[in-house]
Amino acid sequence: MVDVLIVGGGNAALCAALMAREAGASVLMLEASPKEWRGGNSQHTRNLRCMHDAPQDVLVEAYPEEEYWQDLLKVTGGETNEHLARLVIRASSNCRDWMRRHGVRFQPPLSGALHVARTNAFFMGGGKALVNAYYRSAEALGVKVRYNTPVTDVLLEGDRFVGVVTGSGERITAKACVLAAGGFESNREWLREAWGRNDRGEWPADNFLIRGTRFNQGVLLKCMMKAGADMIGDPSQGHCVAIDARAPLYDGGICTRIDCVSLGVVVNQEGCRFYDEGEDFWPKRYAIWGRLVAQQAGQIGYSIIDRKVIGRFMPPVFPGVIADSLPELATKLALPVETFMRTIDGYNAACRPGVFDHTVLDDCRTEGVVPAKTHWAQKIDTPPFYGYALRPGITFTYLSLKVDDTAAVRFADRPSPNLFVAGEMMAGNVLGKGYTAGVGMSIGTAFGRIAGTRAAAAAQAA
Amino acid sequence: MSAIDTLSDLADQAKRELDANAGEVDRILHICNACRYCESFCAVFPAMTRRLDFNVADAHYLANLCHNCSACLYACQYAPPHEFGVNVPKTLAQVRRHTYIEYAFPKAFGELYRRNGLTIAMAVSLGVAAFLIATIMIRGSLFVHGLEGEFYAIFPHNMLAGVFGAASLFSVVALAIGVTRFWRQVSEPGKPVPLANAVGEATRSALTLRYLDGGHGDGCNNEDDAFTLWRRRFHHLTFYGFMLCFASTSVATLYHYIFGLEAPYRISSLPVVLGTFGGIGLLIGPAGLFWLNMRRNPLQIDERQKTMDRGFIALLFSISLTGLILLAWRDSSAMPLLLAVHLGFVMGLFMTLPYGKFAHGIFRCAALLKYSIEKRRPNPVQAGAD
Numbered sequence: 001m002v003d004v005l006i007v008g009g010g011n012a013a014l015c016a017a018l019m020a021r022e023a024g025a026s027v028l029m030l031e032a033s034p035k036e037w038r039g040g041n042s043q044h045t046r047n048l049r050c051m052h053d054a055p056q057d058v059l060v061e062a063y064p065e066e067e068y069w070q071d072l073l074k075v076t077g078g079e080t081n082e083h084l085a086r087l088v089i090r091a092s093s094n095c096r097d098w099m100r101r102h103g104v105r106f107q108p109p110l111s112g113a114l115h116v117a118r119t120n121a122f123f124m125g126g127g128k129a130l131v132n133a134y135y136r137s138a139e140a141l142g143v144k145v146r147y148n149t150p151v152t153d154v155l156l157e158g159d160r161f162v163g164v165v166t167g168s169g170e171r172i173t174a175k176a177c178v179l180a181a182g183g184f185e186s187n188r189e190w191l192r193e194a195w196g197r198n199d200r201g202e203w204p205a206d207n208f209l210i211r212g213t214r215f216n217q218g219v220l221l222k223c224m225m226k227a228g229a230d231m232i233g234d235p236s237q238g239h240c241v242a243i244d245a246r247a248p249l250y251d252g253g254i255c256t257r258i259d260c261v262s263l264g265v266v267v268n269q270e271g272c273r274f275y276d277e278g279e280d281f282w283p284k285r286y287a288i289w290g291r292l293v294a295q296q297a298g299q300i301g302y303s304i305i306d307r308k309v310i311g312r313f314m315p316p317v318f319p320g321v322i323a324d325s326l327p328e329l330a331t332k333l334a335l336p337v338e339t340f341m342r343t344i345d346g347y348n349a350a351c352r353p354g355v356f357d358h359t360v361l362d363d364c365r366t367e368g369v370v371p372a373k374t375h376w377a378q379k380i381d382t383p384p385f386y387g388y389a390l391r392p393g394i395t396f397t398y399l400s401l402k403v404d405d406t407a408a409v410r411f412a413d414r415p416s417p418n419l420f421v422a423g424e425m426m427a428g429n430v431l432g433k434g435y436t437a438g439v440g441m442s443i444g445t446a447f448g449r450i451a452g453t454r455a456a457a458a459a460q461a462a
Numbered sequence: 463m464s465a466i467d468t469l470s471d472l473a474d475q476a477k478r479e480l481d482a483n484a485g486e487v488d489r490i491l492h493i494c495n496a497c498r499y500c501e502s503f504c505a506v507f508p509a510m511t512r513r514l515d516f517n518v519a520d521a522h523y524l525a526n527l528c529h530n531c532s533a534c535l536y537a538c539q540y541a542p543p544h545e546f547g548v549n550v551p552k553t554l555a556q557v558r559r560h561t562y563i564e565y566a567f568p569k570a571f572g573e574l575y576r577r578n579g580l581t582i583a584m585a586v587s588l589g590v591a592a593f594l595i596a597t598i599m600i601r602g603s604l605f606v607h608g609l610e611g612e613f614y615a616i617f618p619h620n621m622l623a624g625v626f627g628a629a630s631l632f633s634v635v636a637l638a639i640g641v642t643r644f645w646r647q648v649s650e651p652g653k654p655v656p657l658a659n660a661v662g663e664a665t666r667s668a669l670t671l672r673y674l675d676g677g678h679g680d681g682c683n684n685e686d687d688a689f690t691l692w693r694r695r696f697h698h699l700t701f702y703g704f705m706l707c708f709a710s711t712s713v714a715t716l717y718h719y720i721f722g723l724e725a726p727y728r729i730s731s732l733p734v735v736l737g738t739f740g741g742i743g744l745l746i747g748p749a750g751l752f753w754l755n756m757r758r759n760p761l762q763i764d765e766r767q768k769t770m771d772r773g774f775i776a777l778l779f780s781i782s783l784t785g786l787i788l789l790a791w792r793d794s795s796a797m798p799l800l801l802a803v804h805l806g807f808v809m810g811l812f813m814t815l816p817y818g819k820f821a822h823g824i825f826r827c828a829a830l831l832k833y834s835i836e837k838r839r840p841n842p843v844q845a846g847a848d
């Protein structure tokens with residue numbers, strides 16, 4: 001019998017596997033996906049939010065614990081656990097040497113992401129390069145990996161882990177186990193249920209796109225709920241951003257973002273604006289736009305810009321719909337022309353003169369239009385005009401297994417002796433809602449490592 | 463059909479292929495430009511961020527900036543089986559193959575060579591060797607005793623200098639015409655930059671094979687996602703081996719014309735020492751590159767480029783091998799035969815130089831220089847300042 005069984009094959013699973021193996025345990029990983037798709041959402045990531053008190057290789061200046069904590073507190077609106085959050089923050093300050101030892105390489109921020117040069121360490125080549133490095137290291141250390149092996153059930157004796165059942169009906173037992181199988185973001189049925197039906201009679205989640213893997217179906221979350229494990233979080237909470245409506249249903253990843261929202265206006269299907277597009281820099285706002293678009297009819301929005309701002313934002317992956325006049329653009333986007341023109345004319349008339357500068361919170365704003373646009377408000381008047389349709393894109397869900405700082409799964413507030421959890425499956429302990437870039441990987445790395453170490457110790461004790 | 467028709471057919475077909483390949487570059491680089499995860503692997507991605515669309519000239523430029531290290535294939539979240547099917551190294555390799563044809567002079571030669579580089583390289587070499595052997599046999603016997611390495615007793619020095627001088631001049635002119643046309647097409651006017659710095663940087667990048675270290679020093683990919691430094695090492699051995707052989711020939715030429723010293727030179731003489739070390743490098747380097755080439759994951763490359771790659775590798779290896787054998791047995795009666803074979807391969811190299819893999823070095827240096835120049839200019843795309 002193997003010492004430690006790891007369910008999942010993303011960042012949290014790999015961190016757990018490596019730590020358990022380094023602690024001397026024999027380790028078997030079960031990854032639901034085939035090898036080409038291994039690594040879940042982790043293969044789409046680009047960086048890790050890191051605390052540091054002084055400049056550190058690719059990280060400039062300092063990002064002290066307290067500031068990191070305040071940032072988390074702010075984005076979660078207090079729905080976090082200070083003890084666990086601080087544990088993650090501290091772990092982020094010293095995990096990178098270990099990551100490097102296992103082949104992960106860091107680089108300065110990508111162009112277009114300089115605003116996080118101080119807070120986030122970028123993976124050279126992105127998350128897939130990180131995942132590849134971890135798999136190489138794990139296999140070199142003797143970790144066994146089985147692909148195409150989805151786990152369908154967990155076998156327990158009371159609160160003690162016994163084994164799992166795989167998709168093919170095979171029973172695999174182990175002395176201890178780490179669950180790191182992601183959230184339920186890939187499960188469209190469950191999303192539908194969680195988001196429910198709106199006043200218009202629509203099921204908003206039917207129009208969501210999933211930014212990451214198709215394999216995070218939430219099977220393990222369901223199993224553990226059924227087994228009576230302690231849960232935390234609201235199933236409708238998660239990271240949800242506005243992305244290109246033409247993105248594929250799964251695995252569209254980072255490149256499907258549309259970065260021109262703050263440089264123009266956004267209208268809904270009725271041709272009306274619905275939120276201040278210039279409230280703040282786009283990277284700080286794109287996560288609220290997922291929800292904003294989800295609240296519109298048909299869960300769709302249209303970002304409208306003119307030629308003036310071309311080349312001022314990260315180039316989108318698909319070309320925009322182009323027209324030489326605004327009515328023509330409305331027609332091409334199937335928007336009601338009259339309302340659309342009323343919206344744009346009203347907005348244009350409300351734009352106050354200012355000095356446009358997309359690199360600062362400039363003084364171009366509107367007056368007398370609702371909703372106002374508070375920065376980067378320029379008239380949309382220079383053909384050609386461009387339109388990009390937006391849809392909500394789900395990154396990951398926050399519904400989680402409740403844990404303390406040992407990463408143990410809990411039943412009626414008592415920790416299991418040999419069952420642990422890491423990554424998205426427990427991220428909701430720290431992230432009740434909201435998000436700040438790079439914290440997903442910080443949580444997965446910190447708790448993956450804790451869970452792996454604890455599982456190895458539990459196996460040795462057994 | 464006449465030969466002219468066949469050639470123009472081939473040219474049409476090449477043009478269609480090039481357009482399709484350049485179109486694919488445009489498609490995938492739109493995805494990369496929105497993603498940018500691979501930005502610090504090499505120069506291709508920073509160069510990409512200066513553009514929003516990619517025309518045929520951009521495709522040639524970026525293709526020659528790529529060293530096919532393949533880091534960006536294994537790291538790509540959109541690589542097959544993803545529906546976006548992003549494969550940067552393969553796509554750029556396909557365009558690169560066209561660069562060698564498109565800018566070859568005369569173009570028809572390039573067209574012929576790309577179809578069967580290995581065969582042509584070998585046929586030319588062996589043909590020349592056979593011709594030389596025949597010449598010797600007409601004049602006397604192939605096996606002569608007592609020559610003691612007197613090469614010029616077989617082929618007079620002036621004849622050798624004349625023939626090889628003409629062949630190398632032809633290569634240099636053909637390559638120069640090609641690279642000039644390439645340079646004109648890929649560079650657009652812009653703010654003048656401190657050229658010395660740019661040239662210095664490009665030279666350093668070329669001489670150190672900077673971009674074969676993967677951006678992190680672990681090397682590049684060959685069979686799978688694991689990194690290896692062997693490609694860089696073998697490439698260094700090949701390049702510097704070649705340069706030592708070149709230096710050996712140059713020194714020998716100086717000895718001959720300036721100091722009136724005639725070959726054969728002593729084992730401890732500069733030309734022989736340079737040539738021997740160069741020859742050893744040129745034996746191990748190409749052999750290693752061939753070994754890696756055999757094992758390279760087909761996903762990473764343009765299969766049709768293989769014949770070009772292997773033709774060049776085989777030539778270098780054969781030149782070096784026959785050269786070292788000649789050195790070892792230069793005092794034996796087999797010397798005339800060995801000399802003829804060695805000269806055949808050298809001639810084969812010279813004659814195919816502008817059309818084979820050698821051209822990659824020239825186009826790559828031009829692309830590196832262009833990169834060093836343009837990166838010193840402000841980025842025309844001001845997207846990244848969020």
Ligand SMILES: Cc1cc2nc3c(=O)[nH]c(=O)nc-3n(C[C@H](O)[C@H](O)[C@H](O)COP(=O)(O)OP(=O)(O)OC[C@H]3O[C@@H](n4cnc5c(N)ncnc54)[C@H](O)[C@@H]3O)c2cc1C
Binds near residue numbers: 444
């Ligand atoms: C497009 C995108 C970009 C992101 N960028 C960042 C970023 O830059 N920084 C950051 O910090 N976070 C980012 N995130 C969030 C980040 O991906 C997650 O927080 C983190 O990867 C979670 O790691 P994990 O190991 O828990 O989950 P995953 O990496 O998703 O791993 C879950 C694994 O479990 C496997 N699995 C699922 N079900 C089963 C089953 N039943 N049996 C066996 N195996 C199963 C899956 O195949 C997968 O391998 C991003 C997410 C997305 C989608």
Ligand code: SF4
Binds near residue numbers: 126
């Ligand atoms: S190769 Fe793939 S991962 Fe790299 S920049 Fe291009 S799209 Fe992104």
Ligand code: SF4
Binds near residue numbers: 529531533535673
């Ligand atoms: S294969 Fe290597 S050199 Fe070529 S584009 Fe990719 S990372 Fe750059």
